[in-house]
Structure formats: structure tokens, C-alpha cells
Amino acid sequence: MYFILVSIGILLLGGLFSFLCDHRQNLSRALGVGGAVAGALVAAVPAVIVLFGGIVDPIRWPWSMPMGSFWLALDGLSALFMLPIAVLPALAAIYGGAYLRGFRGKASLGASWFFFNLLVASMVLLVSARNGVLFLLAWEVMSLASFFLVTMENDRPDVRQAGWTYLVATHIGTAFLLAMFFLLGGPNNSMDFDKFAAGGQGGVIFLLAIIGFGTKAGFIPLHTWLPEAHPAAPSHVSAVMSGIMIKTGIYGLVRTLVFLGAPAEWWGWVLVGIGVLSGVLGVLLALAQHDLKRLLAYHSVENIGIIALGLGLGVVGLARGNTALAVLGFAGGLLHVVNHAMFKGLLFLGAGAVVHATGTRQIDQLGGLLKKMPWTAATFLVGSAAISALPPLNGFVSEFLIYLGSFHAVASPTGGAAVPALVAIGGLALIGGLAAACFTKAFGVVFLGEPRSGLAANAHEVPAAMRTSMIALTACCVALGVLSPLVVPLLGPAVSSATGLPLETARQHLADIGRPLTWITGGAVILLVVLGGLALLRKRLLAGREVGQAGTWDCGYAAPTARMQYTASSFAQPLTDMFRLFLRTHRKGRQVEGLFPRDAQLVTHTPDIFHDGFFRPTFRGAGWLMERLRWLQHGRLQLYVLYIVLTLLVLLVWKLEPSLTAGR
Amino acid sequence: MTALLVNILLPLILAPLLPGIINRTKAVMAGRKGQPLFQLYYDLWKLLRKGAVYSRTTSWVFRAGPMVALAAVLTALVIVPLGGSSAPLHFAGDLILLAYLMGLARFFIVLAALDTGSAFEGMGASREVTFAALAEPAFLLGLAALAKLTGSLSLTDILGGLTWQIWSFGAPELAMVAAAVLIVFLTENSRIPVDDPNTHLELTMIHEVMVLDHSGPDFAFILYGSAMKMWILGAILVQIVLPGTGAVSPAHLGVSLAGMIGLAVLVGMVESVMARLRMVRVPQLLLTACAFSVLAIILVLRRS
Structure with missing residues (x-):
């Protein structure tokens, strides 16, 4: 299991030094790519062992976080996800080393490598974590690292918009996950995976998991961030995000099914x-x-x-x-x-x-x-x-x-x-x-x-x-x-x-x-x-025969152009x-009219009906509601202090009330 | 050994006969003399002896297309049983492999068409993938109904297990599956009412327009592959309609072969009496096929 820790260590160090050496392009790239490849290869070792029926000793240390221990383990399910998490980013990193050359001077490539390696490390941690807090920590790091990767070309407005959509979507998902882990950990008051219990709330927990993990995985209608974020990111990042990062949602969902029995x-x-x-x-x-x-x-x-x-x-x-x-x-x-x-x-x-x-x-x-x-x-x-x-x-x-x-x-x-x-x-x-x-x-x-x-x-x-x-x-x-x-x-x-x-x-x-x-x-x-x-057969038949070259047959039309394809x-x-x-494809343009038509054009655009039909009105509605609460936010410090005092008072009464009624 | 002979050699030899029978039927119905019964054999022989002409636009994909398509269809042939004997390749779920091998053949024919850069071939390719996407659910759902009826998962066991007894109590659902498979058969083989193989206007074609640019041995591969595809889907349809006794017998083989001829005659008659549907109507026909399959399944499930 130390493989996992070593792997995460290599990934983080590679990323960090790549960032620190940003001014020396070649060294920075070598560190970033090398860290990703080496780290991923190390992570693949325990996964292969488990898939072939072996056992990898877990790590379980006490830690200062409340509710549970620092616990890493690899079972068959984790190992199956770990393998593509190791293979795909390693290959994507090799590709990215060459691909990112085109971005020199436009963005900090060291930072990009830092976040890339951080993303891989967080996914390695995510699938091996056996504690809810650790899991959510990795989940959040993964979301943020990928957000910074998506917005690498942040001078372009469409990229900023895509990053924003992604950030909102992923955090809505995380909110549902928080509720889900709270329900799972509640009965035994522990966030360790072996202490999780459904406590008769199986159905609710399942639905929370569908929404929380489904947002990351891209279940319709929660998918609307995918078609925005994937095109905006550099291609090797899109490959990792689409190939394996969204699958962590599937991992989470299957893991939750395991908890629920x-x-x-x-x-x-x-x-x-x-x-x-x-x-x-x-x-x-x-x-x-x-x-x-x-x-x-x-x-x-x-x-x-x-x-x-x-x-x-x-x-x-x-x-x-x-x-x-x-x-x-x-x-x-x-x-x-x-x-x-x-x-x-x-x-x-x-x-x-x-x-x-x-x-x-x-x-x-x-x-x-x-x-x-x-x-x-x-x-x-x-x-x-x-x-x-x-x-x-x-x-x-x-x-x-x-x-x-x-x-x-x-x-x-x-x-x-x-x-x-x-x-x-x-x-x-x-x-x-x-x-x-x-x-x-x-x-x-x-x-x-x-x-x-x-x-x-x-x-x-x-x-x-x-x-x-x-x-x-x-x-x-x-x-x-x-x-x-x-x-x-x-x-x-x-x-x-x-x-x-x-x-x-x-x-x-x-x-x-x-x-x-x-x-x-x-x-x-x-x-x-x-x-x-x-x-x-074809080779033998054509050998020695006349094999000619001609234009494509276009029904006798003599001067075809590429635009006629x-x-x-x-x-x-x-x-x-x-x-x-x-x-609901929108069409715009001028029809072809008359015997000798003037220039005509056609523009089609297919919007995402869930984005335009559900999320946009919902967020507009939420914005409108928030607007109604603006009067609370007036900038007078004295009244803010009053809010605090009132809140404390309410909490005090709420907390004291049971003991008061008990003492009566 | 006989199984191999019956299942592989017979179709390899006889498949090009089917288009001949269709054309002869159409000629007789129209009061013409018509082309020889063996016209496709003559065509293939002629094409195999010719050189080839390639468009300057094309690449290796164009040259690979006919070969991959024919190879995929020939591999699919190995899964289809005939005359009550087992197919050389039969296993649980082989019908899925069959459907997707047909898909592989289509994929490469379509890519070869797009490789020419011709608007007409693009049109044909677009129509081909559109109709195939709707035909596939009808075909697989129909086979699922048969799987439920016979309790088996391989084409050999399904078609071998369909006996007159099953027809005696399950006639309605079997008829509906047969209707669905017939529509799929007509669609996949580009026959009327979906596509008219004899049309002379490139704009209205589907399959024929996709292969306009192929010549020589490549075109022979395509024609032979199409005949083979017709044989495969036809054999499935015929063995649904004319079930055996569950045992291998020359009589059953004879009945199946007679059924194939009958199917070709039927297609010829359909082409003589009706016109091609408008393109926008074709999806409705395919949805009808899907509906037949779904209804058949509902009936089968109610029975169990």
C-alpha cells in the first residue's frame, strides 16, 4: 500500500518542482511529464496485484481529523479504477508535453503541470480512500485541480464561462455528497467506510448519490457542464477528464451501493x-x-x-x-x-x-x-x-x-x-x-x-x-x-x-x-x-492491370469543388x-430563391435543452430570489453586529431549551 | 463436414442467384423477357477480370472499404445455420456478434463513400446510417422475442428450436417477428419500398449511390457482399417462417432453399406492385417494424 503513498508523493513533487522551474521551459516540462508518468506507473503496481487476485496490505493510521482514521486500501473495485487512472494520464502527459508547446507564453505551463499532477494524485487518493473525510478531501482537490486546468486559457471569455459552469456544477454535486456522507456516517458517528450504515435511509442515500455522483459522471439532465468544460480544456486534459475523471462519479456510485448492501x-x-x-x-x-x-x-x-x-x-x-x-x-x-x-x-x-x-x-x-x-x-x-x-x-x-x-x-x-x-x-x-x-x-x-x-x-x-x-x-x-x-x-x-x-x-x-x-x-x-x-486476392487481380486515376464521379459535372462535398x-x-x-435545433439563414439565386446561407445551432430549459431558468430564479434579500446587505456595520447577536441568542435558546424542559 | 458444406459452401455458391431471381420475377410480372438468371455471376466474373479506376480524392480507406465489408459479411455467414444443422460458429449471444458484424460492414462502406468527397455519395451514406440506426432495434428486439420463445441464446439453437409446435401456439408473435424481420430485410438490402435498386437518378438512391465510384474487383467485392448479406438475413427470415422438426434432415434443407427462392420471388413481386416510399416515410416503416417486435415480446412475456 506504500505504493500509493509513494505514487502520490512523486506526482506532487513532480508537479511542484515543475511549477517552481516554470522559467526553464524544458526542465519544467520534463519534471511535469516525468512526475506524472513515474507516479502513475507506481500506482499501477498494487492495482495489477489486486486484479490478479493478490492482496495489498492497507494503511490505517490515526489522524487528527474528527470521526475516523487515515485509511487507505485497495479492493478489486478500487484496483479496476486505479488501472485506467494510471495508464491514461501517463500517456496523456507524454502527449501533453508536446501539445502544450503551442501555448508557450500564453499561459504558465508549470502551473498547468502542477494542476495536472495534482489531479492525478487526487484521483489515486480518491479510489483508495476508506474514510469519508479523506474521500471528500480528494474529491474537492480533484474538482479544483480540474477547474484550473479547464481555465488555463483564461483570457478567453468562453473558457471563463465554461470554467464557471463547471465550478458551480461540481459544487452542487458536492453539496449532495456532503448530505449523503452525513447520513451514512451518522448512525455509528464515524466516517470510516466500514462503520457506514444506511440506518433505514437507503433510498434517500441512493438518490443523493445519484445526484451527487451523477453530476460528476454526467447523467442527463446533470450533464450540462460536460459539453462546456471538455472543449475548453487543453486536449490532453480533456482526455483525462472525459476518460477517467468523470468515471470517479461511477466509482462513488458503485461504492455507495456497496455501503448500502x-x-x-x-x-x-x-x-x-x-x-x-x-x-x-x-x-x-x-x-x-x-x-x-x-x-x-x-x-x-x-x-x-x-x-x-x-x-x-x-x-x-x-x-x-x-x-x-x-x-x-x-x-x-x-x-x-x-x-x-x-x-x-x-x-x-x-x-x-x-x-x-x-x-x-x-x-x-x-x-x-x-x-x-x-x-x-x-x-x-x-x-x-x-x-x-x-x-x-x-x-x-x-x-x-x-x-x-x-x-x-x-x-x-x-x-x-x-x-x-x-x-x-x-x-x-x-x-x-x-x-x-x-x-x-x-x-x-x-x-x-x-x-x-x-x-x-x-x-x-x-x-x-x-x-x-x-x-x-x-x-x-x-x-x-x-x-x-x-x-x-x-x-x-x-x-x-x-x-x-x-x-x-x-x-x-x-x-x-x-x-x-x-x-x-x-x-x-x-x-x-x-x-x-x-x-x-485483390492485389493479385490488379497486378499488371491498368489502374487509373480520375476525378470523383459527380454525375457528369466537370468542375467540382471541395465546397460541394x-x-x-x-x-x-x-x-x-x-x-x-x-x-430543438435553431435554423437561421436565407433560402435559395429564384432561377439565379443570390447568396444564401444557413446557420444551425443545437442548444442543450436541459441547460436552456431547466438550469438557466432555475439559476435566474435563484438570482431573482437572492435579489429580494439584498435589503439585508446594506453595509451598516452596527446592524451586522446585531444579526450576529440575534443569531447567537437563537442558538443559545435552541441549545438550552432541552435542558430547561428536562430540569423542570 | 457436411454441416460446413451446407452452411458455408452452399451460400457462397448460391447467394448471387437471389438478385437474379428477383430480377427475373420483376421481368415476368412486367411482361419482359428479362436478364439471365445468372446475370450477377457473369457480372462478378467480368468485374474480377478488369482493372480499376480510383478517384484522386480517395485514400486507403476507399480501397479497404469493400474488403472489410465483404470480410465482415463472410464472418457473419459462419454464424448463420441452415437446414437444421448447427452453424460452424455458435455460442450464447452469437446473434449480437452477427448484428454488429453487419454494422462493421456498413461502417466501412459508408466511410468509403465519404472518402470520395462526392455530395451524392455523402447523401447515400447519410441515409444508410439513418435507416440502419432504426433497423437495428427492430432486429435485435425481434430476436429477443425468439430467444424468449425458444429459451436459447444462439442463432443455431433459436432457429433449430423453432418447431411447428411453437408455431401452433405462438403463431401471432412469430408472425409479427417475421414481419419485423422482413422489413429489416428489405431495408438492409436496399429493396423497395425503402430503396429502389433500379432507379436511375443518383439523388434518390441509397445503397447504389454509395458505391458509384468503385470499379473492377472492388465493385465485385461489394456486389458479392450485398448478395451475401441478402442471403444471411433471408436465411434467418425463411427459417423463422418455415421451421423444421428440430433435427437435421435433407428435407428441411430442401424446404429452406425453396423458401429462399420463394422469398426472392416475393421481393420481386413487391417491387413490381409498389413504388418506393418517400424518404421521410421510411422511418415510419421502420418504427412499424420496431412496434411489431415489441408487440411480439409483450405477447411472449404474457404467455410465460
């Missing part, structure tokens, strides 16, 4: 409902976006939905005593946490590479980047296929587990959990189809065809450090997919600690799905062999129109 069935229904809602609306909102990073941010909402769907099915399975469904649901949801960290990290790094090369995030300004940036394009393609859950990549495996659990629940003669399972099947199928639509759009319009602007035409491949990280994450996506028969059994300890089922039961059920997974890998091998065969907005238009009930 045997769940009620409606908790599972709530999670399934949130999952389908977040999944479908997340991907629909993503389809309507014109900004590449905003699109990816909405996809995080979608994937959090898929995770919630898996967890929800697991909870229903637990409540109904259907252990197969419980194990498959939790295993699918938890594996998707890891998988999403890999492919979403990869996609954000890819988007960052595009921004680095072209200076724009507007999808409709891009095009034809594959020829300029072959490595970025190839890795982004793998990421796109993985997030669309296409076999044989990793996204397919975790969704397959959730599907399989659902089909089990539907087909089992005992029945029961069939309805949520069917919701999951229909929801996943729709999400999968829409995600494929969204990523053919994103990859196709950004990387294929002809450049749509000078920005895209003058693009260049990114430096080797950035490529290395993207290639490493691509390798992870492929390996987690193709080697799934070896990967899934490692989920045993995590599923066991998340569900409270014995390790043997979890392992048994996971071994049962070993056969399907082996066959899926078999299918992947067939796919690759057939593909290789076809490639050879289909744009991302047009590509998504049939789907966004079909679901206009949820999207």
Missing part, C-alpha cells in the same frame, strides 16, 4: 432509466454538434449512459437474486469504464492533434486530413470503430456483456427482470446505430474527402510524442478487444467487491462467458484471415430532423 429493485430501474435517457439523448446531441470536442463530450454522456445501463441491470439482478444477471451487468458496466477510458482518451487526443494541426475544432472546416496526418487518422479510425462497439475492438466486448446479461434475463424461464432487460436491448441497439452514424460523420468529414478550408489544407502530422500516446491507446483498444477471454476473468475481484457476491461466484459466472468470448475472438481471427485473403451538418440532418422533438 442489498439493493431495492427500483434503484436498478432508476439506473436503467437514466442509462437509456443519457445514452440516447447523449448520442443525439452529439450528432447535432459542429464542434469536434463538443461532439466527443456528448459521447461521454452517451457512454456513461451505457455504463449506468449495465450497473442498473446488475442491481436488478442482485435485488431479484439473479446472480448471472448481476455479474454480467456489473462486469459489463465496469469493463465499459475501462474501455471508454481507452477509446475516449484516444479520440480526445486525436481531436487535439487535429486542433494542433489546423487550429480549428469546427468539423465542417476540415476534411482530407488523412493524407496529411496518416497516423492520427488511423488511430482515430480505430477509436471511432471501438466507440461504435464494432467487433473485434474493446467497445464491443463490454456492450456484449450487457447484451448477453439482458438476453439471459429475457430468455430465462423464471422471468422477472425481462422488462428492464428489454429496455436495455432496445436502448443499446439504438445507441449503437446512432453512435455509428455519429462517428462515420466525425471521421468521414474530418479525415476523408477534400480539405474544406485552407486550415485543413495546410495541416501537418503531429510530433512523435503525441503520436506515441495515440498509438499506445490504439493498441490498448485492440488488445482489450481481441484478448477479451483473458481480460474478462480479471474482473472477478472488482465484480465481487461491487456486488458483495463471493469471489468464487463471480469468477464462476465470468468463466461461463469465457466460451462466447473465446468464440468472438475466433470470429475476429476468421475476420482477419478472410480480410487478408481478400487483400491478397456533403458536410457534417447535412450528413446528420435526417437524424436530427427525425428527433427534432428532443433537439
Whole structure:
């Protein structure tokens, strides 16, 4: 367990010295990146030990904080989250070292590295903390460190606005968490995790956790900060935030389920409902976006939905005593946490590479980047296929587990959990189809065809450090997919600690799905062999024959231009129109009129209906209410003193009243 | 060994026959002589002997598209049983792999279309992903109803377990699933009423317009892949409608093959008597398919 402390120490020292050496750019960068990589690698060691069935001794020291001890431990659940917390930031840091060169002179890079390492350290602490106060401390440090990372370019008003939204959202979430921990720690008057008790308030605590942790995770309708904050942050930070930081919300939620013990069935229904809602609306909102990073941010909402769907099915399975469904649901949801960290990290790094090369995030300004940036394009393609859950990549495996659990629940003669399972099947199928639509759009319009602007035409491949990280994450996506028969059994300890089922039961059920997974890998091998065969066949057929070059067939039109290509907005238009009930896309512009039309234009913008329809009016209302209380705040010191005296008096009476009545 | 022969070799040889039968049916209905039954075989043979022309806009994605699509569809073929025998690859949940392999094929055909930079191919690609997103829930929910009816999770067991007995008490829900799968079949294979393969205007096409720029062996791969996709979905549909006895028999295989021919004739007749729907009506058709699947499931669940 000292690994964790050493890791946090390295991370903090690396960050601190990077900040102190800010004036010496190269040294500062080396310290920041080196600290992040070394610290993360050290943190990965105990996680790997636990995942392979080993045990890591916990640390439990008395400390001066009230209610409990300084207690760190790693169980299967913590270890599962610890692994991506170690891998993704390490790769993102290597990438960031090169990416941030473009920001020289615009912002303090040392400070950025300080907060980056602080963010990683807080996440390492968060998943190993076994005390409520320590947990909330790490939670708050994590929120603040990421806030400062989001607002690195704080000279831009949109970035400041995004940071502000994020800060408010995260603290609303924390407020609910405070209440939740208060309820959990109340019965035994201790904040240590082993002393937590629901005290008959299970339902309330669950709902507080949904709101508190859901705000961080990005459950709809609490997701509104994500599409603001992710695009504003530098891309390697977006990768870490979207890939793994929002997953700490999922970690907290699962950990709370562990505290609460045997769940009620409606908790599972709530999670399934949130999952389908977040999944479908997340991907629909993503389809309507014109900004590449905003699109990816909405996809995080979608994937959090898929995770919630898996967890929800697991909870229903637990409540109904259907252990197969419980194990498959939790295993699918938890594996998707890891998988999403890999492919979403990869996609954000890819988007960052595009921004680095072209200076724009507007999808409709891009095009034809594959020829300029072959490595970025190839890795982004793998990421796109993985997030669309296409076999044989990793996204397919975790969704397959959730599907399989659902089909089990539907087909089992005992029945029961069939309805949520069917919701999951229909929801996943729709999400999968829409995600494929969204990523053919994103990859196709950004990387294929002809450049749509000078920005895209003058693009260049990114430096080797950035490529290395993207290639490493691509390798992870492929390996987690193709080697799934070896990967899934490692989920045993995590599923066991998340569900409270014995390790043997979890392992048994996971071994049962070993056969399907082996066959899926078999299918992947067939796919690759057939593909290789076809490639050879095509090569032999075309050898020695005439292979010509020509313009694209445009129905005989002789002078096509790049601006005649289909744009991302047009590509998504049939789907966004079909679901206009949820999207409310605004259109502005002049129609094409007459035989010889003058210039026409069309501008579309899809607002976030939850942001504009719920949060903005709510906060405006809160502002109006506060305005009504302004008369209290008049600036007269004497009256302020009077307030204090009155408050003290009231407290005194309130405190004395029981003893007075008792003494009577 | 016979299973391998029946499940793999037979479809590999016979799949290109289906479009031939459809076209012959349409010709007969219209009072024409029509093209030869084996026209697609001639086309494939001709294309495989030709060189190729590539647009200067395209990249390796365009060249990889047809190969990946055909490889994915051929892998999917390994999961589909025929004539009561088990498919070479069968395991719990193989139907999910089947659906997503089809998705993989579509993903790469769509990307190849976008790689040409043509507005027409972009249009086709956009329509393809739109309709596929709605067809997928209908297909998987329909299969979920069948999974519940037969109590099994692999395509081989589901289609093998569907016997006349199940039809005798579960006719309404099986008919509804069959209707849903038929709509998915027509959508995924770009047939009327969703898409008209014989249309001559690029603006109104879906699948055909996406593959305008492919030529030579690449185009042969695409045509063969499409025929194979039609075979796969057709085989599933036919084995839902014409269940076996639960045992392997040449008679059942014969019935299934006759069913495939019957399906092709049916598609030809549909194309002869009705026009393509307006694009904006297609989602309604697909929602109908979803509704059929959901209704079938409700009926199945009520029975248990």
C-alpha cells in the first residue's frame, strides 16, 4: 500500500518542482511529464496485484481529523479504477508535453503541470480512500485541480464561462455528497467506510448519490457542464477528464451501493432509466454538434449512459437474486469504464492533434486530413470503430456483456427482470446505430474527402510524442478487444467487491462467458484471415492491370469543388430532423430563391435543452430570489453586529431549551 | 463436414442467384423477357477480370472499404445455420456478434463513400446510417422475442428450436417477428419500398449511390457482399417462417432453399406492385417494424 503513498508523493513533487522551474521551459516540462508518468506507473503496481487476485496490505493510521482514521486500501473495485487512472494520464502527459508547446507564453505551463499532477494524485487518493473525510478531501482537490486546468486559457471569455459552469456544477454535486456522507456516517458517528450504515435511509442515500455522483459522471439532465468544460480544456486534459475523471462519479456510485448492501429493485430501474435517457439523448446531441470536442463530450454522456445501463441491470439482478444477471451487468458496466477510458482518451487526443494541426475544432472546416496526418487518422479510425462497439475492438466486448446479461434475463424461464432487460436491448441497439452514424460523420468529414478550408489544407502530422500516446491507446483498444477471454476473468475481484457476491461466484459466472468470448475472438481471427485473403486476392487481380486515376464521379459535372462535398451538418440532418422533438435545433439563414439565386446561407445551432430549459431558468430564479434579500446587505456595520447577536441568542435558546424542559 | 458444406459452401455458391431471381420475377410480372438468371455471376466474373479506376480524392480507406465489408459479411455467414444443422460458429449471444458484424460492414462502406468527397455519395451514406440506426432495434428486439420463445441464446439453437409446435401456439408473435424481420430485410438490402435498386437518378438512391465510384474487383467485392448479406438475413427470415422438426434432415434443407427462392420471388413481386416510399416515410416503416417486435415480446412475456 506504500505504493500509493509513494505514487502520490512523486506526482506532487513532480508537479511542484515543475511549477517552481516554470522559467526553464524544458526542465519544467520534463519534471511535469516525468512526475506524472513515474507516479502513475507506481500506482499501477498494487492495482495489477489486486486484479490478479493478490492482496495489498492497507494503511490505517490515526489522524487528527474528527470521526475516523487515515485509511487507505485497495479492493478489486478500487484496483479496476486505479488501472485506467494510471495508464491514461501517463500517456496523456507524454502527449501533453508536446501539445502544450503551442501555448508557450500564453499561459504558465508549470502551473498547468502542477494542476495536472495534482489531479492525478487526487484521483489515486480518491479510489483508495476508506474514510469519508479523506474521500471528500480528494474529491474537492480533484474538482479544483480540474477547474484550473479547464481555465488555463483564461483570457478567453468562453473558457471563463465554461470554467464557471463547471465550478458551480461540481459544487452542487458536492453539496449532495456532503448530505449523503452525513447520513451514512451518522448512525455509528464515524466516517470510516466500514462503520457506514444506511440506518433505514437507503433510498434517500441512493438518490443523493445519484445526484451527487451523477453530476460528476454526467447523467442527463446533470450533464450540462460536460459539453462546456471538455472543449475548453487543453486536449490532453480533456482526455483525462472525459476518460477517467468523470468515471470517479461511477466509482462513488458503485461504492455507495456497496455501503448500502442489498439493493431495492427500483434503484436498478432508476439506473436503467437514466442509462437509456443519457445514452440516447447523449448520442443525439452529439450528432447535432459542429464542434469536434463538443461532439466527443456528448459521447461521454452517451457512454456513461451505457455504463449506468449495465450497473442498473446488475442491481436488478442482485435485488431479484439473479446472480448471472448481476455479474454480467456489473462486469459489463465496469469493463465499459475501462474501455471508454481507452477509446475516449484516444479520440480526445486525436481531436487535439487535429486542433494542433489546423487550429480549428469546427468539423465542417476540415476534411482530407488523412493524407496529411496518416497516423492520427488511423488511430482515430480505430477509436471511432471501438466507440461504435464494432467487433473485434474493446467497445464491443463490454456492450456484449450487457447484451448477453439482458438476453439471459429475457430468455430465462423464471422471468422477472425481462422488462428492464428489454429496455436495455432496445436502448443499446439504438445507441449503437446512432453512435455509428455519429462517428462515420466525425471521421468521414474530418479525415476523408477534400480539405474544406485552407486550415485543413495546410495541416501537418503531429510530433512523435503525441503520436506515441495515440498509438499506445490504439493498441490498448485492440488488445482489450481481441484478448477479451483473458481480460474478462480479471474482473472477478472488482465484480465481487461491487456486488458483495463471493469471489468464487463471480469468477464462476465470468468463466461461463469465457466460451462466447473465446468464440468472438475466433470470429475476429476468421475476420482477419478472410480480410487478408481478400487483400491478397485483390492485389493479385490488379497486378499488371491498368489502374487509373480520375476525378470523383459527380454525375457528369466537370468542375467540382471541395465546397460541394456533403458536410457534417447535412450528413446528420435526417437524424436530427427525425428527433427534432428532443433537439430543438435553431435554423437561421436565407433560402435559395429564384432561377439565379443570390447568396444564401444557413446557420444551425443545437442548444442543450436541459441547460436552456431547466438550469438557466432555475439559476435566474435563484438570482431573482437572492435579489429580494439584498435589503439585508446594506453595509451598516452596527446592524451586522446585531444579526450576529440575534443569531447567537437563537442558538443559545435552541441549545438550552432541552435542558430547561428536562430540569423542570 | 457436411454441416460446413451446407452452411458455408452452399451460400457462397448460391447467394448471387437471389438478385437474379428477383430480377427475373420483376421481368415476368412486367411482361419482359428479362436478364439471365445468372446475370450477377457473369457480372462478378467480368468485374474480377478488369482493372480499376480510383478517384484522386480517395485514400486507403476507399480501397479497404469493400474488403472489410465483404470480410465482415463472410464472418457473419459462419454464424448463420441452415437446414437444421448447427452453424460452424455458435455460442450464447452469437446473434449480437452477427448484428454488429453487419454494422462493421456498413461502417466501412459508408466511410468509403465519404472518402470520395462526392455530395451524392455523402447523401447515400447519410441515409444508410439513418435507416440502419432504426433497423437495428427492430432486429435485435425481434430476436429477443425468439430467444424468449425458444429459451436459447444462439442463432443455431433459436432457429433449430423453432418447431411447428411453437408455431401452433405462438403463431401471432412469430408472425409479427417475421414481419419485423422482413422489413429489416428489405431495408438492409436496399429493396423497395425503402430503396429502389433500379432507379436511375443518383439523388434518390441509397445503397447504389454509395458505391458509384468503385470499379473492377472492388465493385465485385461489394456486389458479392450485398448478395451475401441478402442471403444471411433471408436465411434467418425463411427459417423463422418455415421451421423444421428440430433435427437435421435433407428435407428441411430442401424446404429452406425453396423458401429462399420463394422469398426472392416475393421481393420481386413487391417491387413490381409498389413504388418506393418517400424518404421521410421510411422511418415510419421502420418504427412499424420496431412496434411489431415489441408487440411480439409483450405477447411472449404474457404467455410465460
